Amino acid sequence: MSTIRVLVGTKKGAFILTADGQRRNWEVSAMHFAGWEIYHLKGSSADPNRLYASQSSGWFGQVIQRSDDGGKTWNPPGTKPEDLMGADGFPKAGASNMFLYEGEVGTHKFYDGSQHPWEFKRVWHIEPSLTDPDTAYAGVEDAAIFQTTDGGKTWKELPNLRSAKGHLWQPGAGGMAVHTILLDPKNPGRIYIAISAAGAFRTEDGGQTWKPINQGLKSPYELPDPDAEVGHCVHRIALHPARPDVLFMQKHWDIMRTDNAGEQWSEVSGNLPTDFGFPIDVHAHEPETIYVVPITSDSLHYPPDGKLRVYRSKTGGHEWEPLTKGLPQKDCYVNVLRDAMAVDQLDPCGVYFGTTSGTVYCSADGGDSWNTIVRDLPGVLSVEVQTLR
Numbered sequence: 001m002s003t004i005r006v007l008v009g010t011k012k013g014a015f016i017l018t019a020d021g022q023r024r025n026w027e028v029s030a031m032h033f034a035g036w037e038i039y040h041l042k043g044s045s046a047d048p049n050r051l052y053a054s055q056s057s058g059w060f061g062q063v064i065q066r067s068d069d070g071g072k073t074w075n076p077p078g079t080k081p082e083d084l085m086g087a088d089g090f091p092k093a094g095a096s097n098m099f100l101y102e103g104e105v106g107t108h109k110f111y112d113g114s115q116h117p118w119e120f121k122r123v124w125h126i127e128p129s130l131t132d133p134d135t136a137y138a139g140v141e142d143a144a145i146f147q148t149t150d151g152g153k154t155w156k157e158l159p160n161l162r163s164a165k166g167h168l169w170q171p172g173a174g175g176m177a178v179h180t181i182l183l184d185p186k187n188p189g190r191i192y193i194a195i196s197a198a199g200a201f202r203t204e205d206g207g208q209t210w211k212p213i214n215q216g217l218k219s220p221y222e223l224p225d226p227d228a229e230v231g232h233c234v235h236r237i238a239l240h241p242a243r244p245d246v247l248f249m250q251k252h253w254d255i256m257r258t259d260n261a262g263e264q265w266s267e268v269s270g271n272l273p274t275d276f277g278f279p280i281d282v283h284a285h286e287p288e289t290i291y292v293v294p295i296t297s298d299s300l301h302y303p304p305d306g307k308l309r310v311y312r313s314k315t316g317g318h319e320w321e322p323l324t325k326g327l328p329q330k331d332c333y334v335n336v337l338r339d340a341m342a343v344d345q346l347d348p349c350g351v352y353f354g355t356t357s358g359t360v361y362c363s364a365d366g367g368d369s370w371n372t373i374v375r376d377l378p379g380v381l382s383v384e385v386q387t388l389r
Contacts, residue, residue, distance in 0.1 A: 003388040004344055005070065006352055007051065008360060009038035012378035014053060016071045019373075023350055023364040026373045032071065040125050040339055040382045043070075047133035048388050052152060054123035054138070062123055064138065066152045075152075120144065125339060127181035131188075139178025143169065143195045145207065158207030161193075165212060165230045172197030172233045172252070173298075179338060180237050184244040192247065192262065197222070197233035200249065202262055213262025217251065235278045236338040240287035248290050248317070250280040250338070255292060257317050268317020273304050279341035283366060284349040288316040291343075291351060291367060293336040302333035310353070312367050326370035327361065334359070339382035346387060354380030 006017040013031040032038070036055045044050040053065040053074070066075045120140040129135035134151040137158075143166075146155040162169075169176060174196060184190035189206045192213075199214040217232045233252035240246065249256040249265065254275050256265040269275035274294045283289035290313050296304050303309060307329045309322040334355035344350040351367050354360040358377035363370045 002346060004346070004350065005043070005048075005386040005388060006342075006360065006362075006373065007041040007043060007071075007382075007384040007386070008354055008377065008380060009041040009053070009339075009382040010358070010378035010380055011037055014038040014041050014071075015374070015377060017360065017373055021346055023346075023362055024371075026362075028374050029071065032074070033065070037122070038381065039122055040384075042126050042128060042382075042384045043386045044128040044133040044136075046129060046131050048386055050128070050133040050151075052126045052128060052136055054126055056122040062120075064123065064126070064148075064152045064155075121175065122177075124177045124179045125181055127183060130183055130185055137181050137183075137191070139181050139193060141175045141177030141179075142171075143176045143178050143198060145178050145181065145191075145193060147207065158203075160208065161201070161210050164201055164210040166198075168230050169195065169198040170231065180234075182237060182239055182244075182247075185241045186244055190244070190261075192237060192239075194234040194237050194249075196235065197231065197252070199230050199232040200234050200237055200247075200262055213258075214265070215263065216258075216265035217256065218254070219252065222252075236280050238280050238282050238290070240282045243287045246287065246316075248280050248282060250277050250292055252276065252298065255280070255317060268313070270313070270318035270320055272311055272320050277336075278338040279336055279353065281341045281343055281351070283351075284343050284345050285347060286314070286349075289314045289366070290316065291341065292320075293341065293353065295335055301335045306331050306333055308332045308334065308355075310351070310363075310367055310370075323363070323367040323370070325368065326363075326372075337381055339384075340380050342383050342385040344385045344387045350385070352383050352385055354383045356380065 002021040004019050008015040013034045016029040019026045039054045041053045049070045051067040055063040055065050120142050123138045125139040127137045135149050138146040145158045148155045180194035182192040191203050194200045201210045202213045203210045212229045219232045223231045236250045238248050245261045247258045254267050255269045257268045258265045277294045281291050308327045311320045313320045334357045341353040349366045351363045356379045359375040360373045361370045362373050
């Protein structure tokens with residue numbers, strides 16, 4: 001019997017939810033990293049017991065946490081803010097597993113070859129390697145991507161991302177962050193990333209060189225040039241592992257699709273009530289089935305008419321149906337953030353999402369009906385799922 005492990009990052013800690021393959025009776029672990037913002041929590045597909053967590057605080061800085069036993073203990077185990085700080089009020093020089101770059105421990109600084117360091121606020125997204133549990137990628141704000149090959153002990157920036165017209169990038173309302181990292185299972189050198197508000201980018205050589213992949217995106221309110229290569233506010237991109245050349249995008253406005261690895265995009269918003277939103281994901285077994293959660297507008301971050309509806313397209317876009325069974329259809333004014341939706345690998349496919357009000361929902365039938373796993377958590381920042389056989 002399979003086990004499902006749902007990893008939930010929130011504004012005030014992390015939670016691990018587990019159930020058997022029926023996905024009915026859920027166990028909720030005690031809060032991990034209480035009081036800390038856990039912006040993203042994700043497990044390795046190469047080793048199901050290896051988890052990485054982005055733990056951050058405006059006061060104490062950024063920590064990358066690692067677990068080798070599915071979240072029972074963490075390295076360093078049970079880290080508290082006071083464990084990271086010396087008597088002088090600065091991070092301890094020997095603190096293990098803090099965010100490292102060029103020997104500077106516990107700082108928000110990194111270097112791109114210039115004399116002056118860039119500073120970043122947090123790690124938005126961690127993407128473990130598909131084949132090596134000790135290798136993972138971290139997307140940060142201000143926009144950069146890092147790699148570890150030693151399980152998070154040290155990190156190095158992947159060079160030259162800013163050579164992809166970085167001088168033209170501008171932050172969006174939520175900052176300027178590498179918030180999405182997708183690894184191509186058929187091409188180890190290919191990585192896709194998305195940056196708000198710069199656009200989508202691709203490397204074919206493991207991060208040594210990058211190119212913008214934004215042709216076909218239109219942002220008339222932000223960019224006067226209709227053919228601008230960068231500057232588009234991309235909220236999220238997703239792919240199915242069987243078809244890594246086909247990407248789906250939730251843009252600031254518009255749902256987009258590419259069938260050639262980002263060389264050209266076309267709009268597939270179709271009959272959605274609004275094409276503004278944050279998350280987008282793909283069914284585990286149906287590459288043409290995609291999910292989004294529309295919200296009213298860029299200034300009104302809640303569902304249209306106060307009705308929480310996931311929309312599903314079984315045709316790769318254009319034609320959309322609302323999925324409402326089990327979801328609140330009155331006086332609901334929550335949001336679902338870009339990393340707060342995920343799918344499992346069971347059949348039928350399970351779909352999960354968490355809200356800014358602290359509720360996590362599960363559909364065990366591909367979206368036809370929904371059940372509440374847990375409610376009253378801190379605001380949910382990320383949801384990831386592991387299918388353990």
